[in-house]
Amino acid sequence: MKVKVLFVYPHDWIGKIIDAAEGPGEDVCHTGIFMLDALLEATSAGFIKSPVDTYRNCKTKIVAVDVPDIDDAELEAKRLLNTPYGWTSCVNGGIHDITGYQIPGDGEVTVNCSEVVCRILRAGGLDILPGVYADGVTPADLFRALTVI
Numbered sequence: 079m080k081v082k083v084l085f086v087y088p089h090d091w092i093g094k095i096i097d098a099a100e101g102p103g104e105d106v107c108h109t110g111i112f113m114l115d116a117l118l119e120a121t122s123a124g125f126i127k128s129p130v131d132t133y134r135n136c137k138t139k140i141v142a143v144d145v146p147d148i149d150d151a152e153l154e155a156k157r158l159l160n161t162p163y164g165w166t167s168c169v170n171g172g173i174h175d176i177t178g179y180q181i182p183g184d185g186e187v188t189v190n191c192s193e194v195v196c197r198i199l200r201a202g203g204l205d206i207l208p209g210v211y212a213d214g215v216t217p218a219d220l221f222r223a224l225t226v227i
Contacts, residue, residue, distance in 0.1 A: 079148040081202075082112040083195060084119075085221050087137040090108075095197035106139065109191045111198055113155050120191040120197045125161045143199065151202025158197065163186025164213065184212030194216045195208035 085106035109117030111192035145151050167190040170181045189197070196212045207215055207223050 080142045081145045083141045084110045085139045086133050106221045109195050112197050118195045120189050125158050126196050146203035151198050154198050154201035160224040162188045167193050170214045173216040174220045180214050192220045
């Protein structure tokens with residue numbers, strides 16, 4: 079089943095910091111996934127359901143992805159709802175992008191935007207960014223991986 083993944087370009091100070099860490103050029107700085115009749119995204123409030131039109135005034139891209147096992151993906155999404163936001167994972171992703179080294183995160187104790195989308199897609203049967211800790215995946219990593227599939 080096709081699932082839409084939303085990617086948002088920098089539009090606030092946090093996005094600009096993430097974009098700067100990802101390297102030269104304008105990369106996406108936030109991601110979410112359309113499931114369960116909402117936009118599921120990790121924000122400073124944690125992993126939440128947001129209205130589907132939350133980013134209507136921002137520069138975005140949507141990538142449709144074929145998820146082999148949508149039921150398992152939705153179960154993972156439901157299980158992760160209300161998980162607190164993990165700023166450390168953002169740092170882990172930046173370190174991985176800049177140096178190529180991975181630092182194990184805290185697993186699912188906290189999540190960031192690209193980590194949670196990666197976890198949901200993996201639960202749905204996509205072998206996305208194999209060998210990379212989910213909490214070390216940045217929005218730009220995820221965008222590049224999904225646009226190659």
